[in-house]
Amino acid sequence: MKVAVIQMNTKSDKEENLRKAEGFIRQAADNGAELISLPEYFNYMGEESGKIENAEQIPDGRTTSFLSGLAKEYGIFIHAGSIIEKYSNEKSYNTSIIVSPDGKIVGNYRKIHLFDIEINGVSSYMESNSIEGGDSAEIVELPFGKAGMAICYDLRFPELFRKYALEGCNVFFLPAAFTQYTGMLHWETLLRARAIENQCYVIAAGQIGSHLPGKVCYGNSMIIDPWGTVVAKAPEKESIIYAELEGERVQSARESIPCLTHRKPQYY
Structure with a gap:
């Protein structure tokens, strides 16, 4: 299955963001991608006060309809990294x-x-001020196999990915808007760890560059195989990367080094 990962620098103009995403999606589909993955908040990254205004109903919102039309036109899967979904008058x-x-x-x-973090005066952010947390994992059946869904900060909680692996997933989606500071320290290390310890592909589409004063994202979108090898990595600009998901790579990793996908975890 040929996968494309789109790296974007999303701003506050939603329609312009969608036009940009459409261009990338069409380019990737024309290059043979069967599954296209977008980054976190791909249709809006602006002031916190604008989140409620730009929140949408799912499945009846502007962005969902836009993606549905493109998926049907090209006969492909589209993974919308994340969008702001309506929840209440205060949160999404x-x-x-x-x-x-x-x-x-x-x-x-x-x-x-x-x-929700504060790092020694270097950076602080409280996503929970405007976002309501979800409460359930999600597994999707794709032609390649089962895929587990996660977003950005979920990467730091390995239990979620272990659950997905034990339930038969071959792929993890991890769209992100990882900060420049934490990205330099941890992004690739954690992505490769999730791939290695669960012997799954990791598809990680990221935001890159400055979005607001003080909000700079790390980029470095990646596709990582079940051995922890980075098979595709984006340059430091808006771009598309490609890779083939190969079932034999998953099988080879799991047969060579059996881990939790084959063995019950041992607790001490």
Whole structure:
């Protein structure tokens, strides 16, 4: 299965963001991608006050309809890294969806672990001020096999990915808007760890560059195989990367080094 990962620098103009995403999606589809993955908040990254205004109903919102049309036109799967879903007058959900080639939503995941941090005066952010956390994992059946859905800060909670692996997943989606500071320290290390310890592909579409004063994202979108090898990595600009998901790579890793996908965990 040929996968494309789109790296974007999303800003506050939603329609412009969608036009940009459409251009990338069409380019990737024309290059033979059967599954296209977008980053977290791909249709809006602006002031916190704008989140409620730009939140949408799922499946009846502007972005969902836009993705559905493109998926049907090209006969592909589109993974919408995440969009802002309506929840209340004060908060929204940070929601990831997967649209099938017939334009239907086959995966819907609301980010569980919210990005509430303060790092020694270097950086602070409270996603929970505007976002309501989800409460359930989501597994999607794809032609390649089962895929587990996660978003950005979820990466730091290995239990979620272990659950997915034990339930038969071969792929993890991890769209992100990882900060420049934490990205330099941990992004690739954690992505490769999740791939190695669960012997799964990791598809990680990221935001890159400055979005607001003080908000700079790390980029470095990646596709990582079940051995922990980075098979594709984006340059430091908006771009598309490609890779083939190969079932034999999953099988080879699991036969060579059996781990939790084959053995019950031991607790001491």
